[in-house]
Amino acid sequence: MVSLVLNRLRDDGIDAVPDVPFMSRCIDLVVFLDGGCINVIEFKLVDWRRGIAQARDHLLGADHAYVCVPVRKPSSSLLAACEDSGIGLLFFDPSCGKPFQEVVSARRSDTIWPPARNWLIQAARAGV
Amino acid sequence: MGLLDTKSGLHLVRYGISADQKYLTGEFLGTYDVAAINGNMVAHIPAALAEFLGDKATQAQVKPFIIDPLTHAFQHDPSKICTTVETEEGAETQPKASIRKMSDAFGEPVASRAGTEAVLPSDFNDAGLRDAFSQRVISFQLDTINNQAQEKKFMKYLRHIGIDGMAPDVVIAPYFWMTPATVEEWQPINRAFIESAAKHARGASVWAQLVITQDLLLSKERRDNLAKEYGGSTCQGVLIWVDQFSEHDASYEHLSAFAQLAQALSKTYSKRVINLYGGYFSILLCQLSEVGVLQGVCHGLEYGENRSVVPVGGGLPMSKFYLPAYHRRLRFGDAVRAIQKLGGFDSVDRYREIICDCVTCREVMTGNPSENFAAYGNTTPIQFKRGDQVVTLNYPTKETKDLCLRHYLHNKRKEFEASKEATAIDASQELEKHYEGAARLLGASEAAYLKDWPKVVRGLTARSS
Numbered sequence: 001m002v003s004l005v006l007n008r009l010r011d012d013g014i015d016a017v018p019d020v021p022f023m024s025r026c027i028d029l030v031v032f033l034d035g036g037c038i039n040v041i042e043f044k045l046v047d048w049r050r051g052i053a054q055a056r057d058h059l060l061g062a063d064h065a066y067v068c069v070p071v072r073k074p075s076s077s078l079l080a081a082c083e084d085s086g087i088g089l090l091f092f093d094p095s096c097g098k099p100f101q102e103v104v105s106a107r108r109s110d111t112i113w114p115p116a117r118n119w120l121i122q123a124a125r126a127g128v
Numbered sequence: 129m130g131l132l133d134t135k136s137g138l139h140l141v142r143y144g145i146s147a148d149q150k151y152l153t154g155e156f157l158g159t160y161d162v163a164a165i166n167g168n169m170v171a172h173i174p175a176a177l178a179e180f181l182g183d184k185a186t187q188a189q190v191k192p193f194i195i196d197p198l199t200h201a202f203q204h205d206p207s208k209i210c211t212t213v214e215t216e217e218g219a220e221t222q223p224k225a226s227i228r229k230m231s232d233a234f235g236e237p238v239a240s241r242a243g244t245e246a247v248l249p250s251d252f253n254d255a256g257l258r259d260a261f262s263q264r265v266i267s268f269q270l271d272t273i274n275n276q277a278q279e280k281k282f283m284k285y286l287r288h289i290g291i292d293g294m295a296p297d298v299v300i301a302p303y304f305w306m307t308p309a310t311v312e313e314w315q316p317i318n319r320a321f322i323e324s325a326a327k328h329a330r331g332a333s334v335w336a337q338l339v340i341t342q343d344l345l346l347s348k349e350r351r352d353n354l355a356k357e358y359g360g361s362t363c364q365g366v367l368i369w370v371d372q373f374s375e376h377d378a379s380y381e382h383l384s385a386f387a388q389l390a391q392a393l394s395k396t397y398s399k400r401v402i403n404l405y406g407g408y409f410s411i412l413l414c415q416l417s418e419v420g421v422l423q424g425v426c427h428g429l430e431y432g433e434n435r436s437v438v439p440v441g442g443g444l445p446m447s448k449f450y451l452p453a454y455h456r457r458l459r460f461g462d463a464v465r466a467i468q469k470l471g472g473f474d475s476v477d478r479y480r481e482i483i484c485d486c487v488t489c490r491e492v493m494t495g496n497p498s499e500n501f502a503a504y505g506n507t508t509p510i511q512f513k514r515g516d517q518v519v520t521l522n523y524p525t526k527e528t529k530d531l532c533l534r535h536y537l538h539n540k541r542k543e544f545e546a547s548k549e550a551t552a553i554d555a556s557q558e559l560e561k562h563y564e565g566a567a568r569l570l571g572a573s574e575a576a577y578l579k580d581w582p583k584v585v586r587g588l589t590a591r592s593s
Contacts, residue, residue, distance in 0.1 A: 023522060116505075
């Protein structure tokens with residue numbers, strides 16, 4: 001799922017880096033957008049709760065964090081967890097040409113910590 | 129009479145491996161009362177330990193110490209105490225060198241079984257064998273370091289002031305871990321070891337080590353039985369070790385049951401009681417001197433406030449920061465968020481006021497607190513294979529681990545010092561103030577200890593009044 005999304009993003013000219021070590025975790029995908037905005041995505045086939053916990057940690061360095069799961073009818077608990085945490089929800093559909101579909105928008109991080117932001121950028125650039 | 133027999137609010141630190149020594153000497157020597165040294169280290173490096181304990185000999189003192197004989201190590205799956213070595217015939221599994229030296233010192237029935245088969249209660253059925261084993265375990269504690277010390281130059285200073293050797297503060301009777309399935313078999317043997325140890329202690333105070341699973345705590349009948357058995361023995365005190373008992377994660381019922389067991393031993397049977405792996409909750413219990421619960425707490429250096437009896441693998445190292453307000457180590461990201469929320473990054477003064485002003489933090493937090501704090505979370509990427517994939521994860525740097533540990537140790541000292549000035553009730557109220565903030569950050573279940581610890585303290589106090 002990560003590599004398919006990565007390829008589609010890169011095909012669209014978007015700067016994205018997979019498997020970026022960040023603090024004590026590894027971010028599945030870091031996406032650099034125009035204007036210096038950094039979004040991160042955790043991919044989960046199962047256990048989306050763990051994905052949300054991981055994504056929450058990334059908000060010390062990233063502007064927005066998302067969990068990406070295979071396309072399905074979203075459960076009310078998944079939607080509620082995303083709303084409560086501010087983590088966005090993406091659906092990945094291999095048959096669809098787009099990288100993913102945004103189901104819940106992510107809230108901008110209010111916990112960005114400058115040293116962590118620098119660590120994230122350095123780690124991602126080292127992995128390019 | 130040693131410190132363990134007389135002093136309250138005792139702070140013990142575990143000397144587990146050689147690398148720990150750096151954090152038990154120098155600036156840290158005065159931050160704790162007693163070093164609790166693992167028996168296998170005593171067997172392995174007795175001369176170095178004599179040197180360490182006599183470090184202050186010219187100032188007319190020896191650091192008080194006890195030796196944990198770790199006899200339980202021989203009751204588990206033998207592979208847990210083995211390592212693989214390369215020999216001319218190929219790879220061979222052998223007991224670790226330090227364990228082998230210890231088992232040789234203890235003799236039968238463990239010497240011939242170490243690394244090949246686990247000892248069982250039936251191996252100690254013979255009273256004569258049991259007594260001889262007990263004698264060797266006690267002699268090991270009384271003599272191994274002392275024999276080395278006699279060779280040291282500093283002994284002339286000690287003799288000058290009437291100290292002839294380096295004896296442990298108290299000796300610990302041989303002991304084995306008890307589970308619900310094995311308690312009926314091991315308990316009488318453990319009791320017999322205590323009585324036997326008293327005969328061979330050469331005047332030293334004998335303590336018991338009570339090592340049990342958490343589920344043995346919950347049954348009042350079993351708890352009462354343990355208190356009666358150990359309370360009725362001739363030991364002066366009891367060192368309690370509950371398997372994997374994290375004070376932060378334990379339920380209210382477990383915390384309360386632990387306190388009741390300690391209180392029964394202490395109050396009903398007049399035994400002195402020390403928690404061998406404990407944190408701030410145990411320090412609170414030490415403050416309840418009028419109620420009589422604990423007289424001391426021991427902890428290790430890294431993740432040492434609870435421990436599994438059966439050795440387990442290390443897992444991935446991770447940066448953790450001890451947040452004094454919450455009295456717990458937090459994953460570094462959580463610590464940053466907690467400090468942000470508490471306003472600790474607003475200024476250095478604010479950081480020192482509401483987060484920490486320990487020696488290490490004063491060294492680290494010198495200008496911009498947000499930037500300075502990164503020193504506690506610096507990592508370096510390490511690649512390793514997970515299945516077919518190469519994974520990169522960040523590991524804390526050596527300097528980061530050192531800073532986090534120093535900060536932790538300074539804060540433990542402060543907790544013990546503060547406990548002598550405040551009541552447990554006051555300290556409990558302070559904890560409760562942080563519950564909501566911690567619950568919002570970590571989730572209610574992770575923060576529940578901030579409500580449960582005070583509840584146990586109040587329950588004990590109410591019962592006694």
